[in-house]
Amino acid sequence: MTIVDDSVVPACADDPTIFLDETLGVRQRAAAHRRCAACPIFTDCLYRAVVEVNVSGFVACTTESDRAALRRRLGVSVSDHEFAMLGTARLGSGPVDHEAVLTARRTHPGDTCQQLAERLGCSTSTVKRHLRRARQEQAGGEAQAAAPQANRRPSVDEVLDAFGELESGRRLMRVS
Structure with missing residues (x-):
């Protein structure tokens, strides 16, 4: 067969x-x-x-x-907390501090997210999540300005x- x-x-x-x-x-x-x-x-x-x-x-x-x-x-x-429910594996010694990710980005601006994650001992998605949060904070909550329609x-x-x-x-x- x-x-x-x-x-x-x-x-x-x-x-x-x-x-x-x-x-x-x-x-x-x-x-x-x-x-x-x-x-x-x-x-x-x-x-x-x-x-x-x-x-x-x-x-x-x-x-x-x-x-x-x-x-x-x-x-x-679509909130980021939905990612937390996926239970991503963590190889490092604990949660990566938000400021540590931003400092690594400022120190190594040419690095890809994967390279930053390797430097910090975390996953690429963790780095991306922190960088996305920083962009949202920098935009002054612009994403929250448009209130979504409830359950639509x-x-x-x-x-x-x-x-x-x-x-x-x-x-x-x-x-x-």
Whole structure:
């Protein structure tokens, strides 16, 4: 008996390194955009990244700031505390101080999040979470200014329409 696996592996699962760093160069971003746009689960990925889970990096042809803009436009709030429930493994001796992450970023501005995590002895997601928190604090709580509608989840079509108004969404529509 022959077992045929005709499932398609998403580009981010096949080559995750290109999608993890939020500071993609022009060529890397173009390559990631092409691969994301061609993904068979693009719509589901975009919806989940905007409405359900606050992920880091380049996801569904969007950056973290793109997804924050989509959430503001749609009145969606996704809190970081949902990550804590996942119980990520910690190899270091204890929680990483917020100021330690910011100091490491200032000291080593050219380092990727993965390099900072190695310096601090924590996970990349911990570094990204602290850097995201710092950006939100710096923006003066702009993300909280638009109060989300209670318990309202936008439809997939609403998310796709809002995405279509982003530059990355318009780029995708030109290609199609």
